[in-house]
Amino acid sequence: MSFLRRPTWFAVALTVAGVLVFVRLGVWQLDRAAEKDELLRRYAAASEAPLEDFAGVAAQPPAERYPRVAVTGAFLPGHRYILDDQTRAGQAGVHVYAPFQPNGDNHAVLVDLGFLPREAGAQPRLPPVPVAPMTVHGLYVPPPGVGVRLGGDRLPAQKGEDKSVVYVDVGEIAADLHHSLYPRVLLLDADPATIYAREWTPAVMPPARHRAYAFQWFTFALAAVVIFILLHRNKRQRPRNEAP
Structure with a gap:
């Protein structure tokens, strides 16, 4: 049975x-x-990884890896994008992005300058973006994930040099800049001379x-x-x- x-x-x-x-x-x-x-x-x-020439991977970056590149050019003046509601080591703050124009190129690349903590709950004071030509180097990676988007593009309604964003949409930032951008962003290498924190462990x-x-x-x-x-x-x- x-x-x-x-x-x-x-x-x-x-x-x-x-x-x-x-x-x-x-x-x-x-x-x-x-x-x-x-x-x-x-x-x-x-x-x-050793440094690579940015021009070789800029438009068509390899899908299987994130190259570490060197780019010579200058930051586009008058434009910073503040990615809000970020955390690092349990501390709230922002990531600051600025467009960088490579020499002899009609596209710019969006550069993550690093993380700045909030000061007593207020937005941190941002140091000026260098205006002199320079060579920057860092990881060329996809922009941070958008996640769930609530509301539309807020950039057109904002004025001034610094604009707040809740996600990094390269297309919307390019439209706000009226300038073409490459599809990935550049995470700058750590620099003891800067106040920005640059520890590029993905927040996942x-x-x-x-x-x-x-x-x-x-x-x-x-x-x-x-x-x-x-x-x-x-x-x-x-x-x-x-x-x-």
């Missing part, structure tokens, strides 16, 4: 659907962990947490099977002559 009672079709369908959903979520979290591992690997490899959920979530979803799938078995197992019947 089977140790399970015959379940209803609804119970079977509900259990199978639950297991499939939980397993799929677990696999998705493992995929996300692999993506974060790859992202961290690219940053680590790029930070130790660590892979270990994704794996923990995956374990949680797989545990839910196992729990669904166990609950199904417990609810449908046959109870042992006592012999008639057995005392209650």
